[in-house]
Each structure stands twice: as C-alpha cells, then as structure tokens.
Amino acid sequence: MSQILIIYTGGTIGMMSDPVTKVLKPINFEQIMDNVPELEKLNCRIKVHSFDEIIDSSNMNPEIWSELAGLIQSNYHDNDGFVILHGSDTMAYTASALSFMLENLGKPIIFTGSQLPISAIRTDAKENLMTAIEIAKAKKNDRARVPEVCIYFDYKLFRGNRAFKYNSSKFEAFRSPNYPILAESGVHLRFSANDIRLPEDESSLIVHNNLVNDVGVLKLYPGISPKVVENILSADVRGIVMETFGAGNTTTDSWFIDLLKNAIDSGKVILDISQCKVGTVELGRYETSKHLKDIGVANGYDMTFESAVTKMMYLLGQSDDPLQVKEWLETDLRGEITVS
Numbered sequence: 001m002s003q004i005l006i007i008y009t010g011g012t013i014g015m016m017s018d019p020v021t022k023v024l025k026p027i028n029f030e031q032i033m034d035n036v037p038e039l040e041k042l043n044c045r046i047k048v049h050s051f052d053e054i055i056d057s058s059n060m061n062p063e064i065w066s067e068l069a070g071l072i073q074s075n076y077h078d079n080d081g082f083v084i085l086h087g088s089d090t091m092a093y094t095a096s097a098l099s100f101m102l103e104n105l106g107k108p109i110i111f112t113g114s115q116l117p118i119s120a121i122r123t124d125a126k127e128n129l130m131t132a133i134e135i136a137k138a139k140k141n142d143r144a145r146v147p148e149v150c151i152y153f154d155y156k157l158f159r160g161n162r163a164f165k166y167n168s169s170k171f172e173a174f175r176s177p178n179y180p181i182l183a184e185s186g187v188h189l190r191f192s193a194n195d196i197r198l199p200e201d202e203s204s205l206i207v208h209n210n211l212v213n214d215v216g217v218l219k220l221y222p223g224i225s226p227k228v229v230e231n232i233l234s235a236d237v238r239g240i241v242m243e244t245f246g247a248g249n250t251t252t253d254s255w256f257i258d259l260l261k262n263a264i265d266s267g268k269v270i271l272d273i274s275q276c277k278v279g280t281v282e283l284g285r286y287e288t289s290k291h292l293k294d295i296g297v298a299n300g301y302d303m304t305f306e307s308a309v310t311k312m313m314y315l316l317g318q319s320d321d322p323l324q325v326k327e328w329l330e331t332d333l334r335g336e337i338t339v340s
C-alpha cells in the first residue's frame with residue numbers, strides 16, 4: 001500500500017470565517033479532516049505533518065521553503081509521494097523554489113489548496129485534495145507517474161515552475177500557457193507521459209537549502225525615469241529580474257543601456273523575462289534587444305516571473321561567479337524554460 005505524507009502549511013483550504021470580524025483565518029488540520037471523511041476510503045496510508053504556524057501564503061518566505069525541503073528530505077525514503085496544502089496566492093513561488101531545491105527528484109510533490117474553505121458548501125477543496133492524493137500515489141511499473149514538483153488545481157496538473165496564479169476569483173486559479181498540463185482529471189485521470197520529466201539520476205535526492213534572497217526586480221514601462229532605474233540597479237542585491245516588453249525588448253536610450261552595463265560590470269546578474277505571459281524572449285530579434293545581449297544580460301526565454309525570482313535565489317546560493325550564474329540561468333535545469 002502506498003504511503004503519502006500530507007504537509008499542511010495553511011491557505012484558504014483550511015480557513016474559517018471569524019464569527020465576529022468575518023475575516024478568513026486558518027484552522028488546524030483535525031478540523032480539515034472532519035470535513036473529508038472520504039480520506040479514509042482512499043487505498044493508501046496517509047500521514048499528516050502540520051506546520052506549527054498555519055499561514056496565509058502571503059506570509060510565505062525562503063526560511064519556510066527550507067523547512068519544507070528539509071521535511072521532504074527526512075521523510076523521502078518512507079513515503080511514495082507528498083501532498084502540500086498551501087495557499088494559492090504564492091503557491092507558484094513555493095513550487096518553483098522547491099523544484100530548484102530538490103535535485104534528482106524521483107517522487108511526486110503535489111501542491112494543492114482551494115479558492116473556498118473546505119467547510120464551505122460549494123468548496124473546490126475536496127476535489128483538489130482527493131485528486132492530488134491520487135496523483136501523488138499513482139505508479140506505473142512500480143515507478144511514480146509524475147516525479148516532479150507540481151500544482152494540482154481545478155482538474156489540471158501543472159509543472160510547478162511553469163504555472164502562475166492567474167485568477168483570484170475563479171476555481172480555475174492557475175495557468176501554464178508556455179508548457180502543456182501534465183495530467184487532467186475527468187471521468188478518467190489522464191497523464192501526458194510525453195510531457196512529464198523523469199529524473200536523470202533518481203538514486204539520490206540532493207537538497208539545496210542555501211537560497212540567497214539578494215534579488216531585485218525592475219519592471220519597465222514607457223516613461224520610466226533614470227532615477228528609478230538607477231535606484232533599483234544600485235540596490236544592495238546580486239541579481240535583478242528585469243521584466244521587459246514583448247520578446248525581451250527595452251528602450252535603446254543610452255542612459256538606460258549605460259546603467260545596465262555599469263550594473264553588470266559591477267558584478268550583478270540581470271535576467272530578462274517578458275511581461276507577456278505567453279511566448280518567449282528572443283534576444284537579438286529586434287534592435288531593441290540586441291544591445292542587451294551585447295552587454296551580457298541573461299536570456300530568460302519563456303520563464304515565469306515566479307520561476308525567475310526563485311531560480312535566481314537558488315543560483316546565487318550555488319555560485320559567487322556572475323558569469324556562472326548567467327550560464328545556469330540560461331540553461332534548462334528543471335524543465336522551467338524552453339531553450340530555443
């Protein structure tokens with residue numbers, strides 16, 4: 001019989017409306033279990049680890065990511081898969097971070113949560129939770145069907161580092177336009193075997209716990225002033241995620257390019273991702289991106305913002321050499337980019 005570890009961090013799935021203030025606040029896991037007696041009927045052993053502090057995912061941070069990675073490492077051998085209950089607001093950041101922190105992953109790590117609390121009559125929590133467990137225990141020829149960090153939400157399974165929260169009101173909270181879904185649940189649970197990534201070496205899980213959050217963000221808009229760009233680029237950080245236009249384009253004004261070049265020459269890594277949610281950065285396709293390539297800006301291809309920030313944090317912990325970090329940023333490490 002499979003064994004699944006459910007890790008409960010918080011999120012709407014386990015919230016209740018405060019009778020006086022009416023705001024949604026987290027409840028403990030026993031109260032969640034009371035709402036899903038069906039859990040007993042699943043053909044697997046379920047263990048639960050509840051975090052001491054149950055949080056709304058807006059309070060998520062890299063220390064908790066390390067704690068999660070450590071929990072997975074210490075329970076890896078004894079479990080066939082993991083289901084992580086997490087608020088949807090920052091779920092894609094945590095899933096992306098863990099995809100980088102867990103190298104050679106050979107077991108499913110399935111994040112899920114819900115848009116309505118599990119105690120609500122019309123809740124989406126039960127389907128999300130039950131199917132996430134089904135996916136975490138799914139095997140073929142004795143091997144996990146999806147040995148990846150994933151998000152399961154509203155009948156779809158996404159690669160974690162390809163998904164982002166796209167809708168705060170609908171049950172369809174996530175999308176992953178730059179990569180196909182890994183499975184879909186309907187009358188049958190159908191896996192897309194060709195799109196699922198298998199580990200190169202599943203013999204040994206390697207956990208990287210040293211994320212460095214010295215990361216800044218520069219989001220461009222027409223009319224951005226030199227003093228704003230200068231302030232962001234001169235902040236005490238080692239990496240900057242730059243959200244550009246279209247296929248990775250920026251203004252060609254010399255003040256802008258000079259500021260970027262100075263930052264790179266001073267040892268900072270600048271990663272170019274697009275403000276578009278679909279499509280890819282193509283450095284050098286337009287005149288408005290050729291200069292970026294020339295001065296050493298890293299190409300983020302079709303990476304999500306969530307993946308870009310967490311990949312930067314992961315890589316800054318792996319090397320002090322900006323050129324090495326740039327090379328890895330442009331390399332597909334965990335299925336997070338399509339290098340064209």
Ligand code: ASN
Pocket residue numbers: 010011012013055056057058086087088089090113114115116
């Ligand atoms: N605010 C909640 C959270 O991210 C939203 C949710 O889970 N649907 O914790």
